[in-house]
Amino acid sequence: MSLPPIWRQFLYETGEISRFTGRFFSQGFKPRYEITELLRQCFIIGYKSLPLIGLTGFIMGLVLTMQIRPSLISYGAESQLPAMVGIAIVREIGPVITALIFAGKIGSSIGAELGSMKVTEQIDAMEVSGTNPFKYLVVTRVMASTLMLPVLVILGNAISLYGSYLGVNIRGVTSFDLFFKQVFDALSFKDFVPAFIKSYFFGFAVGMVGCFKGF
Amino acid sequence: MHDVATIAIKGDAKSNSDGVLLINSLHKSFGSNHVLIDFNLKLEGGEQVAVLGKSGSGKSVLIKCIIGLLVPDEGVINVLGHDIESLNSYELDQVRTKVGFLFQSNALYDSMTVRENLEFPLRRHSIKLTPSERYNKVIAVLQNVGLAHTVDMMPAELSGGMRKRIALARTLILEPEIILYDEPTTGLDPITGKEISRLIKTIGEKYNTSALIISHDMECIRMTSDRIIMLIDGKCYAQGTYEELKKSNDEKVKQFFE
Numbered sequence: 001m002s003l004p005p006i007w008r009q010f011l012y013e014t015g016e017i018s019r020f021t022g023r024f025f026s027q028g029f030k031p032r033y034e035i036t037e038l039l040r041q042c043f044i045i046g047y048k049s050l051p052l053i054g055l056t057g058f059i060m061g062l063v064l065t066m067q068i069r070p071s072l073i074s075y076g077a078e079s080q081l082p083a084m085v086g087i088a089i090v091r092e093i094g095p096v097i098t099a100l101i102f103a104g105k106i107g108s109s110i111g112a113e114l115g116s117m118k119v120t121e122q123i124d125a126m127e128v129s130g131t132n133p134f135k136y137l138v139v140t141r142v143m144a145s146t147l148m149l150p151v152l153v154i155l156g157n158a159i160s161l162y163g164s165y166l167g168v169n170i171r172g173v174t175s176f177d178l179f180f181k182q183v184f185d186a187l188s189f190k191d192f193v194p195a196f197i198k199s200y201f202f203g204f205a206v207g208m209v210g211c212f213k214g215f
Numbered sequence: 216m217h218d219v220a221t222i223a224i225k226g227d228a229k230s231n232s233d234g235v236l237l238i239n240s241l242h243k244s245f246g247s248n249h250v251l252i253d254f255n256l257k258l259e260g261g262e263q264v265a266v267l268g269k270s271g272s273g274k275s276v277l278i279k280c281i282i283g284l285l286v287p288d289e290g291v292i293n294v295l296g297h298d299i300e301s302l303n304s305y306e307l308d309q310v311r312t313k314v315g316f317l318f319q320s321n322a323l324y325d326s327m328t329v330r331e332n333l334e335f336p337l338r339r340h341s342i343k344l345t346p347s348e349r350y351n352k353v354i355a356v357l358q359n360v361g362l363a364h365t366v367d368m369m370p371a372e373l374s375g376g377m378r379k380r381i382a383l384a385r386t387l388i389l390e391p392e393i394i395l396y397d398e399p400t401t402g403l404d405p406i407t408g409k410e411i412s413r414l415i416k417t418i419g420e421k422y423n424t425s426a427l428i429i430s431h432d433m434e435c436i437r438m439t440s441d442r443i444i445m446l447i448d449g450k451c452y453a454q455g456t457y458e459e460l461k462k463s464n465d466e467k468v469k470q471f472f473e
Contacts, residue, residue, distance in 0.1 A: 129336040130308040130336070
């Protein structure tokens, strides 16, 4: 019995990306280490994504606060607003939304950049110039996106909470110190750790899929 | 018809030390598409040989096999006394420092300046030079192609002909003994194409490099090559000088000169 073409294609793609990931682990941790290129990619992937991630986070915090506020007022629980928004952003919404924005910006740009380099023979030229293009292009980008996404999540969360603080103050008056005290009182260490760890996996997946599609 | 089989290299290519590049019984297929079938070639030191063929005839595949970017199915490729297939990656890199490759699409790195593009092979092949020596070398090769003023420009700021010259400068920076040209005049207007052809000829004479020029531009081939090999149906169909082949009565040869 033969599989339908769509399943065959799915299994083929899964096999190919698994092999690509295996190649990353087999080559990525052996010398020669491309430290300069890794730092350059961290700058491009991390620093240059910050405005978009920050803007999205700010709007997310502001809108979330403004939308939840009327419901909480009707239950007489307005004072719980900072805690509720803080938990929602830090535990789930922050990492997921940041990763989605990151995938849209960085995943697609890596795919397009490497695809263009392949078509214009730049990858072949790199190999002829004594460079392992997989290590120079793929390993550095995957590592940079894995390392940078958690940092962006932390910064995105901070900006998002600041947006929430401004949202609270549109209709009411709450001091900066009180708002953040209420946020952090509601959070514990176990709220941060899973969110932080999963953002490494999101970053790795974004980098890997972008490189797989382009290389 | 000038059948290349008459000069076919017999026996182990390694044992023949005359040529800088020897190809013996090369076969390369992609699935059921047989691109190269029993291809033979010998390139002497200082000789400029053109490989002429239609688009899709396997010319680019041939030079990618020579430089080790593609692995042949069968046959021996001997570059400067080294059997390419038997080399490990370090040894292959060492051979590649002596073989320049001008890519059809120039393959300049978009994210780097002209200077960084030219310094890239020097850095990557771990050639020990001080920054000032490296810079002087970059300027020297840029002067050879008449573009020293573009050193700090980005490839996107350059015209097609300028990009081709910069790519040629990058090829020259390692002072190769053999240069492989993959369709050097493709995408250029006739005047710029002639300039590039003249530059290829000048470089061959100045540096005494051997060259394998892959092209279907007859004017470029006429200006640059000492000998032409016609690649038709994956095989060496004919060979000779430009004038010899032009006089040929063979239909397949004649169509290139019409």
